[in-house]
Amino acid sequence: MADLSKKERMKIPRQPMPEQDGFERSKNFKEVNLGFTEELAKMEALRCLQCPKPVCIEGCPVEVKIKDFITLVAAGDYLGAASKIKEDNMLPAICGRVCPQEEQCEAQCVVGIKGESIAIGRLERFVADFEREHGGLRNPEIKTKTGKKVAIIGSGPSGLSCAGDLIQMGHDVTVFEALHELGGVLIYGIPEFRLPKDIVKTEIESLKQLGVDFQTNAVIGFTDTIDELMQNGYDAVFIAVGAGLPYFLNIEGENLNGVYSSNEFLTRVNLMKAYKFPDYDTPVFNVKDKNVAVFGGGNTAMDAVRTSKRLGAKNAYIVYRRSDIEMPARKEEIHHAKEEGIEFILLSNPLKFIGDAQGWLTGVELLKMELGEPDSSGRRKPVPVENSNYILDIDMAVIAIGNGSNPIIQQTTPELQFNKWGNILVNDETMATSKKGVFAGGDIVTGGATVILAMGAGRKAAKAINDYLIQN
Amino acid sequence: MYKIINADFLADNIKRFVIEAPKIAAKRKAGQFVIIRLKDGGERIPLTIADSDITNGTITIIVQGIGKTTKELNTFVAGDFILDVVGPLGKASHIENFGTAVSIGGGVGTAIAYPTAVALKNAGNHTIAIIGGRTKDLVILEDELRQVCNEVYPTTDDGSYGFHGFVTQKLKELIDNGTKIDFVLAIGPIPMMKAVAETTRPYGIKTVVSLNPVMVDGTGMCGGCRAIVDNKTVFVCVDGPEFDAHLVDFQTLERRNKTYREHETESLHNYLCHFDKAFDEGLLSKI
Numbered sequence: 078m079a080d081l082s083k084k085e086r087m088k089i090p091r092q093p094m095p096e097q098d099g100f101e102r103s104k105n106f107k108e109v110n111l112g113f114t115e116e117l118a119k120m121e122a123l124r125c126l127q128c129p130k131p132v133c134i135e136g137c138p139v140e141v142k143i144k145d146f147i148t149l150v151a152a153g154d155y156l157g158a159a160s161k162i163k164e165d166n167m168l169p170a171i172c173g174r175v176c177p178q179e180e181q182c183e184a185q186c187v188v189g190i191k192g193e194s195i196a197i198g199r200l201e202r203f204v205a206d207f208e209r210e211h212g213g214l215r216n217p218e219i220k221t222k223t224g225k226k227v228a229i230i231g232s233g234p235s236g237l238s239c240a241g242d243l244i245q246m247g248h249d250v251t252v253f254e255a256l257h258e259l260g261g262v263l264i265y266g267i268p269e270f271r272l273p274k275d276i277v278k279t280e281i282e283s284l285k286q287l288g289v290d291f292q293t294n295a296v297i298g299f300t301d302t303i304d305e306l307m308q309n310g311y312d313a314v315f316i317a318v319g320a321g322l323p324y325f326l327n328i329e330g331e332n333l334n335g336v337y338s339s340n341e342f343l344t345r346v347n348l349m350k351a352y353k354f355p356d357y358d359t360p361v362f363n364v365k366d367k368n369v370a371v372f373g374g375g376n377t378a379m380d381a382v383r384t385s386k387r388l389g390a391k392n393a394y395i396v397y398r399r400s401d402i403e404m405p406a407r408k409e410e411i412h413h414a415k416e417e418g419i420e421f422i423l424l425s426n427p428l429k430f431i432g433d434a435q436g437w438l439t440g441v442e443l444l445k446m447e448l449g450e451p452d453s454s455g456r457r458k459p460v461p462v463e464n465s466n467y468i469l470d471i472d473m474a475v476i477a478i479g480n481g482s483n484p485i486i487q488q489t490t491p492e493l494q495f496n497k498w499g500n501i502l503v504n505d506e507t508m509a510t511s512k513k514g515v516f517a518g519g520d521i522v523t524g525g526a527t528v529i530l531a532m533g534a535g536r537k538a539a540k541a542i543n544d545y546l547i548q549n
Numbered sequence: 550m551y552k553i554i555n556a557d558f559l560a561d562n563i564k565r566f567v568i569e570a571p572k573i574a575a576k577r578k579a580g581q582f583v584i585i586r587l588k589d590g591g592e593r594i595p596l597t598i599a600d601s602d603i604t605n606g607t608i609t610i611i612v613q614g615i616g617k618t619t620k621e622l623n624t625f626v627a628g629d630f631i632l633d634v635v636g637p638l639g640k641a642s643h644i645e646n647f648g649t650a651v652s653i654g655g656g657v658g659t660a661i662a663y664p665t666a667v668a669l670k671n672a673g674n675h676t677i678a679i680i681g682g683r684t685k686d687l688v689i690l691e692d693e694l695r696q697v698c699n700e701v702y703p704t705t706d707d708g709s710y711g712f713h714g715f716v717t718q719k720l721k722e723l724i725d726n727g728t729k730i731d732f733v734l735a736i737g738p739i740p741m742m743k744a745v746a747e748t749t750r751p752y753g754i755k756t757v758v759s760l761n762p763v764m765v766d767g768t769g770m771c772g773g774c775r776a777i778v779d780n781k782t783v784f785v786c787v788d789g790p791e792f793d794a795h796l797v798d799f800q801t802l803e804r805r806n807k808t809y810r811e812h813e814t815e816s817l818h819n820y821l822c823h824f825d826k827a828f829d830e831g832l833l834s835k836i
């Protein structure tokens with residue numbers, strides 16, 4: 078099979094991802110995509126043309142050796158493929174699920190020029206799942222202990238990947254996490270039906286086995302400041318606190334009962350498991366047979382709206398200012414949302430929330446928009462259509478228009494330099510901040526971005542921290 | 550896991566816990582709080598740090614059992630463990646020598662006002678405490694406050710102890726008697742804080758209240774604890790919990806706090822049923 082001609086390879090269609098039925102899954106929190114079988118994976122791997130210059134790699138922020146791992150999949154050496162991926166990406170089971178592949182690796186793939194690109198993400202996921210399920214997880218070697226100690230603040234993808242690299246380099250690593258659970262947005266933001274929490278837990282477990290020390294319930298800035306960590310014997314610090322400050326629309330009625338930030342809504346449901354109330358103690362607004370509107374067009378908005386549907390909402394709407402072409406969410410997520418019965422109200426801008434006498438949300442006034450000239454981001458700017466106001470009846474609203482930077486670190490670490498949005502300023506090559514021995518990466522530096530970029534930043538920082546520790 | 554070193558009831562339904570948490574003990578300042586989670590599946594709830602002991606590495610919290618989590622916590626005894634305790638959170642009270650400072654506590658609010666009263670005393674203020682309860686048994690921490698305050702006035706709604714009437718009536722009496730009051734801290738049920746704000750407003754006395762919205766993370770990440778102060782939205786867990794009483798929109802706070810009324814009733818009901826069953830079966834030998 079492996080010696081198929083290029084033409085023959087190109088004849089194989091992109092293999093479909095087995096998934097739960099749209100109606101069924103809109104009522105449960107189980108994972109939507111079921112994953113490739115071995116047959117599907119092999120067939121998909123055969124589609125890869127083994128390009129002499131694999132441009133797909135240029136699309137991957139951490140340059141996973143895509144061509145090589147796909148070759149191994151085609152040969153049935155899945156564990157080998159897993160090791161190959163892990164040379165560059167420590168969290169393939171996660172990235173294979175949540176990377177915006179259609180904009181990254183798959184966007185570059187040459188097969189995609191005329192047909193459909195190789196399903197790189199799905200193969201990556203298959204390989205990682207295979208390794209996990211077949212007990213193939215092997216602990217990498219750990220270099221001789223250096224006696225140096227590194228503190229990592231935040232246990233999201235950036236902190237975890239930095240911890241994984243530094244522990245292998247022989248340093249002692251402690252990860253401090255503000256919440257009671259580890260994983261950052263992977264745990265409290267992205268829902269179970271897109272990223273099962275067991276996968277994140279397995280990754281964290283393997284870091285524990287390598288010797289990474291995790292301390293939950295530690296809000297750095299309050300529990301200890303960065304200066305105190307350094308006084309207490311940490312030789313370097315990596316700040317990976319993410320973008321944890323919800324933006325609101327700043328319109329009338331935003332504090333009515335029933336209006337949530339996406340962070341609060343998703344945290345209640347995912348982290349605190351409000352979907353299992355009353356078996357779990359934390360409540361969330363009861364949307365059963367009610368109408369819900371989610372404002373925004375990113376992954377977070379899709380996660381929130383699909384979550385509300387699963388909680389029993391009668392009508393679940395996405396309200397977005399621009400058209401669906403401009404939506405920043407992954408295409409697959411938009412597609413899944415539509416299949417699950419989510420209604421899209423596009424080119425509409427919320428003006429104010431309306432409540433009843435008891436202060437409960439009853440509706441939102443929307444204004445229709447049309448697309449005008451492209452703005453500085455190159456996207457066509459929405460402009461209001463005069464007198465097009467109307468009221469949409471809703472009982473719950475979720476605002477998912479992005480996150481800013483949480484100010485705790487800024488307020489408690491005066492020497493760090495920040496930009497006007499509160500993002501930490503770093504050297505692009507080394508992720509070093511303006512404070513000696515302190516590095517930063519992930520969403521706190523870039524603003525809300527992606528898992529793989531946060532991970533890449535963590536690894537870059539690990540290299541630079543290693544250099545720094547050797548020199549000092 | 551955080552070990553409970555000591556636990557005793559101060560009044561019916563109000564329990565004091567001394568908990569091993571050396572880091573928090575060393576760092577906390579008056580006005581700050583912790584968020585606790587009793588056990589797996591539990592809710593995160595905020596509780597003020599009433600006191601701390603740096604030498605023994607302990608903090609004290611005082612809890613009124615009003616719903617599922619607080620009632621369950623109040624069944625915990627010395628030697629038990631609380632799964633998660635995180636803090637110290639929130640901004641510390643702004644303390645200075647104002648001159649004469651009155652700390653007003655209503656019900657369990659007295660426990661929340663206590664550490665700040667101590668700090669006000671230490672800063673050189675002439676300190677007065679007015680502590681209210683519906684009835685005698687619900688007036689708490691009187692002895693503790695007597696040790697630090699210059700004057701302590703217990704009040705009861707039913708007149709069973711101390712001044713007969715509301716804390717605001719006692720406050721008004723002090724003002725009318727010509728006591729020069731420079732600063733008021735009021736912590737208790739929302740109607741009480743609102744009433745204190747209205748009592749001091751005409752006199753222009755600087756008044757601070759500690760707000761109690763529903764919280765989740767306590768770190769500014771979710772925005773669930775938002776309140777309106779001076780017509781602006783604030784996140785109480787990081788911008789507060791203390792704010793200028795004359796600028797707080799109490800109505801919004803009160804309304805938002807009712808968001809989960811139905812859930813809370815259901816949760817408490819389930820818990821109590823379960824509790825009763827356990828009690829009948831003799832499983833609850835602890836209490």
Ligand SMILES: Cc1cc2nc3c(=O)[nH]c(=O)nc-3n(C[C@H](O)[C@H](O)[C@H](O)COP(=O)(O)OP(=O)(O)OC[C@H]3O[C@@H](n4cnc5c(N)ncnc54)[C@H](O)[C@@H]3O)c2cc1C
Pocket residue numbers: 175176177230231232233234235236253254255256260261262263266267295296297298317318319320321343376377378380407483485486518519520521525526527528529531
């Ligand atoms: C709902 C949602 C869906 C998303 N979907 C996708 C997707 O499909 N694909 C994709 O690529 N990206 C997605 N993203 C973006 C992606 O999750 C983030 O870019 C990524 O998680 C950032 O990683 P990080 O490590 O920088 O920060 P985070 O994941 O935010 O982790 C930061 C951690 O630091 C902790 N912390 C904060 N302050 C402190 C402190 N002072 N002390 C100690 N700990 C602290 C936080 O509690 C948190 O656990 C999504 C984001 C959200 C919110």
Ligand SMILES: Cc1cc2nc3c(=O)[nH]c(=O)nc-3n(C[C@H](O)[C@H](O)[C@H](O)COP(=O)(O)OP(=O)(O)OC[C@H]3O[C@@H](n4cnc5c(N)ncnc54)[C@H](O)[C@@H]3O)c2cc1C
Pocket residue numbers: 582592593594595596597598610611612613614615616617618619620657660661760761762763764765790806807810813814817
């Ligand atoms: C900064 C702060 C400090 C506090 N300090 C103390 C203290 O020292 N002692 C004390 O007894 N109480 C204190 N409280 C109140 C305490 O947090 C609530 O009584 C507790 O959360 C109720 O939980 P429950 O499950 O027992 O009751 P529930 O039946 O769930 O709720 C009863 C009421 O408590 C409030 N509440 C519910 N859940 C939360 C939550 N997650 N966060 C905040 N409020 C909630 C709501 O107003 C609700 O109507 C404080 C609150 C805040 C915000």
Ligand code: SF4
Pocket residue numbers: 136137138139140141143166172173176178181182183197198201529
């Ligand atoms: S890490 Fe993401 S971008 Fe890179 S190859 Fe894997 S799926 Fe593609």
Ligand code: SF4
Pocket residue numbers: 124125126127128131132133134143144185186187188195197
């Ligand atoms: S560009 Fe596409 S076809 Fe070429 S090596 Fe990469 S994945 Fe294979």
Ligand code: FES
Pocket residue numbers: 763764765766767768769770771772773774775784785786787
């Ligand atoms: S409790 Fe979440 S922001 Fe305050």
